[in-house]
Amino acid sequence: MQPRNMSMSGVVDLAAVKAAGEAKQKAEEARARAARQQGGAGGAGEPGAVPVSLVIDVEEADFEQEVLQRSAEVPVVIDFWAEWCGPCKQLGPLLERLAHEYAGRFLLAKIDVDRNQMLFQQFGVQGIPAVFAVVAGQALPLFQGAAPEQQVREVLDQLVQVAEQRFGITGISVEGGEGGEQAPAAPGVPEDPALAAAHSALDAGDLGGAIQAYRNVLADDPASTEAKLGLAQAELLQRVQGLDAAQVRKEAADAPADVRAQLRAADLDLAGGHVEDAFGRLVETVRRTAGDDREAARVRLLELFEVVGHEDPRVVAARGALARVLF
Numbered sequence: 472m473q474p475r476n477m478s479m480s481g482v483v484d485l486a487a488v489k490a491a492g493e494a495k496q497k498a499e500e501a502r503a504r505a506a507r508q509q510g511g512a513g514g515a516g517e518p519g520a521v522p523v524s525l526v527i528d529v530e531e532a533d534f535e536q537e538v539l540q541r542s543a544e545v546p547v548v549i550d551f552w553a554e555w556c557g558p559c560k561q562l563g564p565l566l567e568r569l570a571h572e573y574a575g576r577f578l579l580a581k582i583d584v585d586r587n588q589m590l591f592q593q594f595g596v597q598g599i600p601a602v603f604a605v606v607a608g609q610a611l612p613l614f615q616g617a618a619p620e621q622q623v624r625e626v627l628d629q630l631v632q633v634a635e636q637r638f639g640i641t642g643i644s645v646e647g648g649e650g651g652e653q654a655p656a657a658p659g660v661p662e663d664p665a666l667a668a669a670h671s672a673l674d675a676g677d678l679g680g681a682i683q684a685y686r687n688v689l690a691d692d693p694a695s696t697e698a699k700l701g702l703a704q705a706e707l708l709q710r711v712q713g714l715d716a717a718q719v720r721k722e723a724a725d726a727p728a729d730v731r732a733q734l735r736a737a738d739l740d741l742a743g744g745h746v747e748d749a750f751g752r753l754v755e756t757v758r759r760t761a762g763d764d765r766e767a768a769r770v771r772l773l774e775l776f777e778v779v780g781h782e783d784p785r786v787v788a789a790r791g792a793l794a795r796v797l798f
Contacts, residue, residue, distance in 0.1 A: 525570040529580040531587050538580050542605040545642045546577040546634045548613070548627070551591060551601040553584050553744060555779040557704045558617035559600040561674065565620055566602070569627060576631045576642040577604075584744055591744070597716075598743050604630050607638045617674055663688070666698060673705050678712065681705040703777035710735075711742045723752075730756060730764040734771050741775050749775055750789035758796040769793070 529537045538547045550566050552559035570579040584591040584599055594603055594610065602613040613626050634640040669684035685702035688695055716739055723736035733756045740749035756768040772793060776786045
């Protein structure tokens with residue numbers, strides 16, 4: 472997770488992509504090979520054609536086939552996410568809906584960072600949700616954080632335009648949809664207006680407003696799990712906003728006994744998706760401190776548990792570790 476008010480400008484700048492002409496040629500060759508292999512099998516929407524899936528789950532083992540090879544004929548948008556990441560649960564459904572709406576102009580590949588740490592590291596992801604694209608084998612960073620829908624659309628429009636103009640990639644045909652008309656979505660339970668306002672403030676980057684809005688919800692409904700999660704996320708984002716990551720990590724490494732330095736580093740660990748590192752750092756801080764310092768580390772650890780979710784196995788394990796150092 473990262474602060475929501477990140478700049479979206481210049482996110483699709485292919486002037487920085489080397490060998491665009493070579494990549495375009497490779498893309499054309501790959502499409503030609505695919506066409507030869509499909510010869511007589513029927514096109515999309517024709518009898519016998521295999522329905523096209525516009526949203527796919529990708530693992531390290533099939534990344535080359537599902538992302539790199541497919542990117543020769545259609546831009547592949549990668550959504551790095553995790554089950555414990557609240558903002559991911561807001562951005563993911565939006566990207567899936569847009570993948571269907573754009574009808575084959577891009578594919579959405581969802582990568583669970585907890586299951587695919589190598590890909591997470593190779594792309595240099597600093598926090599989640601993080602969205603990249605691969606076009607003709609070239610990786611492009613798009614944006615980070617649960618951006619508003621209009622900004623996401625603008626980025627996708629740029630991506631589609633660049634893919635066509637610079638690489639000759641126009642997407643894939645999905646006539647008739649993915650195996651037919653989609654069933655209408657079941658009506659959901661209307662969202663609490665106060666909770667919706669809190670979510671909107673968080674998505675807009677108004678962290679102070681979001682924090683107060685979530686607190687207002689909890690004042691009326693102290694048991695609201697969604698409000699507790701939102702508040703914990705907003706407070707975490709506010710704490711890490713503007714921090715110099717390199718400086719924070721240096722201070723924590725140089726001064727293991729500095730509790731405030733360890734708290735800041737743990738926040739950055741969690742915001743960057745390094746859940747076990749954040750929990751381990753704080754458990755160790757609790758173990759070697761006493762009094763107010765120990766309480767500060769314990770409370771911060773409990774706050775980070777709220778961000779991840781109490782049912783997460785990493786939280787369960789860290790709770791056990793905390794109990795052992797406390798008692």
